[in-house]
Amino acid sequence: MDPFASHRQILTRRALFGRAAQGLGAAALGALLTRDGFATLPDKLAPVLPHFAPKAKRVIYLLQNGAPAHVELFDYKPKLKEWHGRQIPDEVVGGRRFSTMTGSQTERPVLGNITNFAQHGQSGAWVSDFMPHTAAIADDLCFIKSMHTEAVNHAPAITFFLTGGEQAGRPSMGSWLSYGLGSDSSDLPSFVVMTSRDKEASCGQIFYDFYWGSGFLPSKYQGVKFRGSGDPVLYLSNPEGMSRSMRRGLLDDLAQLNEMKLAQSGDPEIATRISQYEMAYRMQASVPELTDFSKEPKHILDMYGPDVMKQGSYAYNCLMARRLAERGVRFTQLMHAGWDQHRNLNTQLKIQCQDTDAPSAALVKDLKQRGLLDDTLVIWGGEFGRTPFLQGKISETAQWGRDHHPYGFTLWMAGGGVKPGMSHGATDEFGFNAVTDKVHVHDFQATVMHLLGIDHERFTFRFQGRQFRLTDVHGHVVKQVLA
Template identity: 80%
Template sequence: MHPLDANRLHLTRRSLFGKTALGIGGAALGTLLTREGLAVQAPDGAAPALPHFAPKAKRVIYLLQNGAPSHVDLFDHKPMLKKMHGTQIPDSVVAGKRFSTMTGGQTARPLLGEITHFSRHGQSGATVSDFLPHTGAMADELCFIKSMHTTQVNHAPAITFFMTGSEQAGRPAIGSWLSYGLGSDAEDLPAFVVMTSRDKEASCGQIFYDFYWGSGFLPSKYQGVKFRGSGDPVLYLSNPEGMSQAVKRTILDGIAGLNEMKLKDFGDPEIATRMAQYEMASKMQSSVPELTDFSDEPQHILDMYGPDVKRQGSYAYNCLMARRLAERGVRFVQLMHAGWDQHRNLNTQLKIQCTDTDAPSAALVKDLKQRGLLEDTLVIWGGEFGRTPFLQGKIEDTKQWGRDHHPYVFTAWMAGGGVKPGMTYGESDEFGFSVAKDGVHVHDLQATLMHLLGIDHERFTYRFQGRQFRLTDVHGSVVRQILA
């Protein structure tokens, strides 16, 4: 068959009209923009119109605590819980509220006093549990938001909501939006990196779904690159036996040439993605081994992150990796640590989780600050919701105390990147059940994150299936009171 005839078999009527229209329209638009002096060369992979204004942050490290930490045991001290311990929470407080199936039909809802002790820390006087001594010691660096609230009562949709702006899977993750909009400052590492870890006991971990860092309807080059917790962080970092660098370069150049031909024929963005990913994979063969070599880290830095820092796949290891990724220009680092889902083992598992995560989280903030990186790095710590102030189960069964999922109010903290340090924003009611003042919705947090990166969340959209989509959907307001 003649090559021209073979090519026609791949050319549908729709693609013919589509490519023709794009070609003519693109040429006309390019001419107009150039004539008016509006054409701008975008940075690597970035949208040309961004940022909308001067950013205060260049990058984000998101420490997502899967399973939902108990705000009333860790940050939001409520003396009323101890005073009314074991008594029924007033019906007027819970009326009409939805809970998970584990307590949705539970008629007895006795209040459970905090199982930890609280202390005030720093000049800000922030209340932090004694289970988190390292976090408490750096309270004056943090902005606590004690009025977070969401709409979901189950883990997967709630995490998906935080990471993508939608409760249903399929939308781009925050890191994908930022990679698409702002490009990358790293030449030999992905713009969006994901790492996961679990508690030592592995007793109540959540599933890590790929769509938590997926690119959705954006080209797949913007999806997160997951670093593995064992073995090579990324597969196939080493060349096969007998494959020299020169031979590999020749093969890659040949594949790139073939892909360029197909890209010209079909204009499929996934072909461009494939080409870019081949090149990035080649660069990572050199950059990732250096990235994961901690031999250049001073011993006092390793000690600050804790005894697990050299155990690949641990939360401490991932926190140090996050700092090393940030200083190399990675735009968005997403750490996800499972184990906070304490329905029946709060009085044993909560301490384990805090021990795993407290020192590394604090070390990350302190390490960024001493290197001059905290000023333009936004760090966020929080779960997908909180835990109920009432007990799941029976008050007499002291060995199996636990709390159910609670979306109506919970606590998160932020540091660096243009956020006011040493402050607490928002309040919950006397039971830690509902927002009492200055509520912050999931979309508000996302809008604020975007704003700190120089993006107007209402203007940053992507057209898909006939509609302009954005991370915050049609909601969200910037929480300006917490901006430095």
């Protein structure tokens, strides 16, 4: 018998790489053990963060999928009504590209506002009459009115905001922060995602999984999406006949098998599997309590609006975001579709504002009255704005709207170390181009990282031979908005 036959069988290519990674597996396994069983992927494999004292401990990102019309909500431009129906000057447009819906449109008549504006608070912030609840908290908000981006279509633009690249495949912001900072909660994921849609389901935008994906980071850091109906996560209840103690015993046995494989191969995804089984077990107890609103005072529920008890609504998700923040979740990503108003701006914008205005403002007020706003960064904004000119032609009978607009738009932030009651940057008199104190998407990302105590240039992950970061090779912290 060939004495080397069994050795050759063992040393397959896969086994060779697996054995080479045994050191990683041993380190991972040793760090997984905690008093509660198994923790998340060990901190020893992640960078030592924060780099400096953070202002914010957690983030709630209210991403308005579809792009709110900045010139109808927060960027007051009297010039639009003055020029209503007239061709926007060519020197303003300057050969800019737009979506295919208006890319070949030769006539671009200015569309006057369908909303009215007024100044609010001591800051004198201009806010549309479609956003009365947001207007009431204007002195708590930091408006950035000079955002700009390169992407002109929804999926690439959202991907750019969330991952730093227009193509899918990079880790999302929540995954980066989960990887670098971990979680303050042992019973809930560090990164939670919730989605909602406009009531009329007029928006065809899709919530792609890569919006909260971990990219090339270990999959343990991807967002956990809570469902909009039924149990927020599947299998919260044990099968009939299985007690919690039986479930515990089953997981212990399964963990031992996974430990053996981890020690053998060093595959970090096995460590992910162990930690996810354990998190799922703990969530069986924590999630039912999380979603029980019965102890919420009536005045709090009323503040979030009439849809707050409707699971899957934007209002419900906003209250859930506050409860997640209380329980130590690092990054909560709410995505609400319905702002893609190409042909229904005159009918749908008001409805969309009614659905989202009160819950967004209630979240800020609720966090503030509980002492959580100081170290919770709340972000509200879309992937780009909408054009100052009309999509199509002005008609008394037809529905109409505005096209995608990446060259200047508005988002706001609150709490978490940003200056309250201020507006940073400006667009031109048509709301077309960002012209003063311009803020790029990478600048925004760098600023969010800074507020969490992270130097965005030093926070990297090696993949395919290079060091990647959320901000790619760009980005500057917008120091003017820091408190």
